[in-house]
Amino acid sequence: MTAATDTHATGGHDAHGPASDHGGEHIHPPSYYVKIWVVLLGLMVLSLIGSEVPNKLVVLMAAFGIAVVKAYLVCAKFMHLNIEKKFVVYFLATSLAFMALFYFGVAPDVMQHHGHRWKNVSAKAAVTRGLEAAKVDGHGGHEAPAH
Amino acid sequence: MSTAAKPIATLRSVTGVPTGRLAMWWLLASEIVIFGGLLMTYVMHRIGHPEWATEAAHTNTVAGAVNTVVLLSSSLSAVLAHQAAQTGNGKKAANYLWLTILGACMFLVIKSFEWTHEIKEGFVLTRSTFWSFYYCAAGLHALHVIAGSIAMAIVAIDAAKGKELQRVEYAGIYWHFVDVVWVFLFPLLYIAK
Amino acid sequence: MSQTATHHDHGTATQGHDAHGHDSHGHGHHEEPGFIKKYLWSTDHKMIAQQYMWTGVAMALIGGYLAYAFRMQLAFPGKFIPAYGYMSSLQYNTAVTNHGTIMIFWFAMPVLIAAFGNFLIPLMIGCDDMVFPRINRLSYQVFLLSAIILIASFLVPGGGFNGAWTAYPPLSGNSEYNMAHWGSTLWVLAVALEFVAFLLGGINFITTAMNSRAPGMRLWDMPLVVWMIVIASILFMASVGPLIAGAVMLLFDQNFGTFFFAPERGGDPVLWQHLFWFFGHPEVYVVLLPAMGMSGDIIATFSRKKLFAYKTLLYTVFGTGIISFFVWAHHQFIAGIDPRMANIFTVTTLIISVPIAEMCFLFIATLYGGSITLTVPMLWGLAFVGEFLLGGVTGIFLGASGADIFFHDSYFVVAHFHYTFVPIAIIGFFMGFTYWSPKMFGLMLDETLGKIHFWITIVGFNMIFIPLFFTGLWGDHRRIYNYNNFSELARPELQDLRIIATVGLLIMISAQVFFVINLVKSYFVTKKKAGDNPWKANTLEWQCPSPPPHGNFATMPNVYRGPYEYSLPERESDFWPQNEPPAA
Numbered sequence: 032m033t034a035a036t037d038t039h040a041t042g043g044h045d046a047h048g049p050a051s052d053h054g055g056e057h058i059h060p061p062s063y064y065v066k067i068w069v070v071l072l073g074l075m076v077l078s079l080i081g082s083e084v085p086n087k088l089v090v091l092m093a094a095f096g097i098a099v100v101k102a103y104l105v106c107a108k109f110m111h112l113n114i115e116k117k118f119v120v121y122f123l124a125t126s127l128a129f130m131a132l133f134y135f136g137v138a139p140d141v142m143q144h145h146g147h148r149w150k151n152v153s154a155k156a157a158v159t160r161g162l163e164a165a166k167v168d169g170h171g172g173h174e175a176p177a178h
Numbered sequence: 179m180s181t182a183a184k185p186i187a188t189l190r191s192v193t194g195v196p197t198g199r200l201a202m203w204w205l206l207a208s209e210i211v212i213f214g215g216l217l218m219t220y221v222m223h224r225i226g227h228p229e230w231a232t233e234a235a236h237t238n239t240v241a242g243a244v245n246t247v248v249l250l251s252s253s254l255s256a257v258l259a260h261q262a263a264q265t266g267n268g269k270k271a272a273n274y275l276w277l278t279i280l281g282a283c284m285f286l287v288i289k290s291f292e293w294t295h296e297i298k299e300g301f302v303l304t305r306s307t308f309w310s311f312y313y314c315a316a317g318l319h320a321l322h323v324i325a326g327s328i329a330m331a332i333v334a335i336d337a338a339k340g341k342e343l344q345r346v347e348y349a350g351i352y353w354h355f356v357d358v359v360w361v362f363l364f365p366l367l368y369i370a371k
Numbered sequence: 372m373s374q375t376a377t378h379h380d381h382g383t384a385t386q387g388h389d390a391h392g393h394d395s396h397g398h399g400h401h402e403e404p405g406f407i408k409k410y411l412w413s414t415d416h417k418m419i420a421q422q423y424m425w426t427g428v429a430m431a432l433i434g435g436y437l438a439y440a441f442r443m444q445l446a447f448p449g450k451f452i453p454a455y456g457y458m459s460s461l462q463y464n465t466a467v468t469n470h471g472t473i474m475i476f477w478f479a480m481p482v483l484i485a486a487f488g489n490f491l492i493p494l495m496i497g498c499d500d501m502v503f504p505r506i507n508r509l510s511y512q513v514f515l516l517s518a519i520i521l522i523a524s525f526l527v528p529g530g531g532f533n534g535a536w537t538a539y540p541p542l543s544g545n546s547e548y549n550m551a552h553w554g555s556t557l558w559v560l561a562v563a564l565e566f567v568a569f570l571l572g573g574i575n576f577i578t579t580a581m582n583s584r585a586p587g588m589r590l591w592d593m594p595l596v597v598w599m600i601v602i603a604s605i606l607f608m609a610s611v612g613p614l615i616a617g618a619v620m621l622l623f624d625q626n627f628g629t630f631f632f633a634p635e636r637g638g639d640p641v642l643w644q645h646l647f648w649f650f651g652h653p654e655v656y657v658v659l660l661p662a663m664g665m666s667g668d669i670i671a672t673f674s675r676k677k678l679f680a681y682k683t684l685l686y687t688v689f690g691t692g693i694i695s696f697f698v699w700a701h702h703q704f705i706a707g708i709d710p711r712m713a714n715i716f717t718v719t720t721l722i723i724s725v726p727i728a729e730m731c732f733l734f735i736a737t738l739y740g741g742s743i744t745l746t747v748p749m750l751w752g753l754a755f756v757g758e759f760l761l762g763g764v765t766g767i768f769l770g771a772s773g774a775d776i777f778f779h780d781s782y783f784v785v786a787h788f789h790y791t792f793v794p795i796a797i798i799g800f801f802m803g804f805t806y807w808s809p810k811m812f813g814l815m816l817d818e819t820l821g822k823i824h825f826w827i828t829i830v831g832f833n834m835i836f837i838p839l840f841f842t843g844l845w846g847d848h849r850r851i852y853n854y855n856n857f858s859e860l861a862r863p864e865l866q867d868l869r870i871i872a873t874v875g876l877l878i879m880i881s882a883q884v885f886f887v888i889n890l891v892k893s894y895f896v897t898k899k900k901a902g903d904n905p906w907k908a909n910t911l912e913w914q915c916p917s918p919p920p921h922g923n924f925a926t927m928p929n930v931y932r933g934p935y936e937y938s939l940p941e942r943e944s945d946f947w948p949q950n951e952p953p954a955a
């Protein structure tokens with residue numbers, strides 16, 4: 032530790048106040064942001080079109096794939112995470128990862144209504160009831176969203 | 179008021195990230211897990227309840243899409259406000275912030291028409307757990323819209339006088355987060371049916 | 372940005388108090404702020420620390436009183452309880468529920484994290500306040516509001532919430548079952564507000580430690596306790612989100628007729644357990660880590676030795692923090708969770724006891740070969756490690772899903788977590804208080820009275836919970852109001868153990884009289900001045916006056932070395948303050 036003391040107390044990193052952020056060199060012209068906005072709107076239209084495709088997989092891909100791209104654009108370009116210190120990105124990503132962990136830990140119990148030597152009778156009954164009610168409602172009336 | 183001497187603590191920035199922005203990132207980390215917890219439970223319920231598909235068919239995609247446009251546009255004006263603040267133009271930054279707040283208000287107005295309509299049709303909170311999640315998630319998000327607007331109004335008032343311009347960015351970051359949450363709510367509640 | 376260094380905290384009425392910030396410590400004459408500004412509306416981190424501390428202690432008194440009442444009921448079922456009266460089964464459930472809630476959320480958290488965090492972080496990293504002094508004040512105010520709401524929940528029609536501190540639905544979600552509609556709603560509200568307070572406080576702690584360290588202080592020069600409080604705040608922040616969402620859902624279930632957690636209409640009660648324990652297990656490390664950090668610092672100081680393997684210890688803590696997110700379902704082994712998941716959670720639970728054990732070993736290695744002085748704070752510090760060990764070891768039994776089928780919800784579990792929480796909250800509080808109170812108040816405590824207090828408390832504590840391990844093994848289920856209602860448990864040998872536990876509690880409570888006497892004697896009679904650095908410690912808080920003035924340091928310190936440079940052979944004095952410039 033005695034050797035290391037020399038590296039201390041230079042204190043240089045303390046100099047800059049809060050004003051010294053990623054200022055000067057990174058100022059983009061407004062047109063830069065407008066372009067991104069146009070791309071975002073385009074993506075949204077794309078996801079709407081995707082939702083009309085009769086294939087369920089395509090709908091989901093369009094819905095969530097495009098949502099991820101949109102979120103990436105907003106985070107990177109509008110929030111400027113692309114030029115932020117890396118550790119910020121890491122801890123934000125970590126909290127996202129914890130949510131994935133939460134999902135995988137909990138989903139086996141909540142998504143399923145039976146398993147190895149157990150049954151969630153009432154949840155299963157609720158699903159059956161719901162499906163039957165939907166059948167009675169019929170395919171006619173409620174296909175289109177209620178406007 | 180007084181140009182009070184601030185604690186030295188507030189003037190240091192060892193990481194190189196300004197303190198206000200650093201705190202905003204941590205706030206967002208905690209918001210990620212709040213919304214994350216709610217949305218993850220929604221997703222697993224949704225997968226476990228195939229019968230919700232018929233309920234979900236009743237959400238109003240058009241209203242959702244219009245609101246997406248509104249929020250994406252308000253994000254644009256928020257980032258333009260930041261850009262104006264970077265160039266030192268407080269007046270312009272404030273105006274862009276007010277424009278963002280206008281977007282927030284539009285979002286809320288559309289939302290309330292949408293909800294009124296749905297409630298009238300009988301799609302109330304307790305109709306099924308799908309609707310409980312629908313109102314809960316969108317409601318929590320709407321609360322964030324309101325909180326963000328109030329914060330931006332406070333920042334805008336200062337910024338118009340050329341004060342605390344660095345806050346324009348922080349408020350903007352929060353606003354973009356609110357936008358990103360909606361970017362995920364939109365497919366979850368409106369598109370994936 | 373074109374700005375100069377103007378930051379937040381601008382122009383409100385409160386600034387009058389901040390106005391004579393640092394420019395004033397040089398000269399003594401400035402007008403004293405009024406009572407309200409000084410004690411109730413202060414943004415000074417030391418005052419906020421005291422507010423948190425005394426509020427926490429006051430809440431602990433309520434929690435302790437509840438414990439007294441229900442332990443008396445258990446030892447002498449149906450008898451009159453002095454200073455309480457007769458206890459009904461509903462009152463029993465209310466008492467147990469709120470005892471747990473208060474001790475964890477309104478005593479352990481505010482004292483260990485908020486009070487010591489507020490007091491220590493700015494002092495130990497060499498700056499004059501938190502980075503957001505007004506958010507800090509707001510955090511305390513929200514916390515106080517939450518405490519008031521919790522207390523109000525006892526007084527509303529129907530009485531306080533009685534569905535256990537874990538609030539499992541359907542009992543907690545439906546007032547037809549718990550008969551406390553207002554009580555349960557207010558309880559959820561109070562807990563949610565408390566979380567908000569700690570999120571605000573936590574963000575402050577984290578950013579302060581990251582951004583406002585003294586010049587020269589690297590991350591690896593921060594004292595252990597600062598690291599631990601910061602990591603605890605991060606763990607809290609990353610784990611509490613789903614529970615906040617869950618609290619909203621529970622409030623909806625209670626008040627608006629939704630059925631998120633009601634199985635009869637497609638909800639899922641196990642979901643709540645997941646939401647709760649996804650937070651709940653990291654939460655136990657949230658309170659553990661600050662106490663660990665304090666004991667590490669104290670042990671190093673009174674062994675006059677460098678903390679053994681400081682960096683390794685920190686890596687261990689990072690690991691613990693991460694693993695603590697992977698163990699939560701060990702609380703739900705018999706809740707009907709997927710058995711494949713139970714296997715995974717058994718393994719992770721057994722894994723997490725390795726880093727915990729490692730921390731204890733590193734502290735023991737610090738003691739080895741040190742010149743140990745058994746001052747009162749050192750006694751508390753050692754007791755913390757020793758007693759916590761017992762809690763950790765019994766946790767391993769519980770973590771094995773097979774064994775836990777038997778142990779679950781028995782008094783064995785109760786004894787387990789009290790062997791973790793009592794060292795953390797109670798021993799931790801006394802450890803921190805006896806070590807840092809000379810800095811807080813500038814006066815030394817009496818050592819003899821302190822030792823008497825220490826020994827009686829420790830004896831009482833063990834006398835409560837060792838018997839409970841045995842009653843648990845005999846089959847005593849927890850949360851039972853009167854064991855006479857169960858013929859196989861209404862046995863005199865078991866009742867004797869229950870009575871011993873209650874006597875232990877009475878001993879532990881009466882020991883606190885010595886603490887009060889000590890406070891009165893030391894602060895009002897002997898008034899022995901502490902001086903700046905009574906323990907000859909290295910960390911920065913000891914290099915400023917006791918008690919520290921507003922602004923803390925006369926000249927802001929520069930840091931030249933780590934916090935544990937004790938007994939260096941080449942130096943005459945056996946300590947080397949972090950801010951002492953190296954000899955030219």
Ligand code: HEM
Pocket residue numbers: 537654655656658659701702720721723724727762763764765766767768769770771775778779780784787788791792795
């Ligand atoms: C070595 C580490 C630990 C292990 C392996 C461990 C394991 C466990 C297990 C498996 C249970 C569930 C028992 C059951 O309900 O059947 C449990 C309960 C509990 N543990 Fe630990 N634990 C450890 C450390 C801690 C710490 C550090 C704390 C507190 C600071 C703590 C507090 C609790 C509490 C409060 C409960 C009971 C919660 C309730 O049901 O009310 N544990 N522990």
Ligand SMILES: [Cu+2]
Pocket residue numbers: 651652655698699701702
């Ligand atoms: Cu646990």
